[in-house]
Amino acid sequence: MASLMFSLLWVCNSCGGRLSDNNALLCPACLQAIHPAPPLCPSCGSPVCDRLGKCESPWLAEESSLIRSYAALYLLIEPGYSVLRAWKKRGSPIFDRQILRWDEETRRKLLETQAQAIVPIPQQIKRSWKLGRSPAEVIARWLSKNTALPMRRILRPPSRWLAGQPPRQAQRSVQERMENPLRFKAIESRIGGLTQVILVDDFMTSGRTIKAASQALGKAGIGRVDVFCLGVRPRLRRLEE
């Protein structure tokens, strides 16, 4: 029994390959596959605007006027995307240490925002049950620990997340998402004079969840939002337009 458990620990949590180091949950190939994100466009959050030399979605800046900056640790591109998805599904403190790698540059950038608190985007309760935790909150807590900024849960998930069994945001079609914008609510009694926050999510794909959450914060009197995500997906413009 003990040897069976031991051998299970020696398997990479992402690809299932053998591990040579029992303090790791990922094999060296998977560890190397996660791709660091470049600086993100301050207007739209895309990782490619900088390379293009201009913003690829300038209209997004206007729609999310509260958002001043975007940052992400990783690019959501294969093969690293699978590793990050495995972390979302099977996260644990040891796995967290391999994915959530702190560096001084991140601290500097986050403190430079002058935010007063770190706000995780809430997830569906059903998903939290399934995963046993909320990845966005794990990231927010990690940022809080390393910056000494408090984590504040001031967003309530959209009511239809609480009521029904909606498809996961990522599985909804683009048209469906446009027609049914997510309506987060800020919990007014918990705002307590906050005016600037760092909004945290795990994966940013279309950016619509971030935008909806920041709009709710704006309605509650918050004037500036800086976004931090674990991973950002380069937009597939032709599919989304």
Ligand SMILES: [Zn+2]
């Ligand atoms: Zn692996």
Ligand SMILES: [Zn+2]
């Ligand atoms: Zn841009």
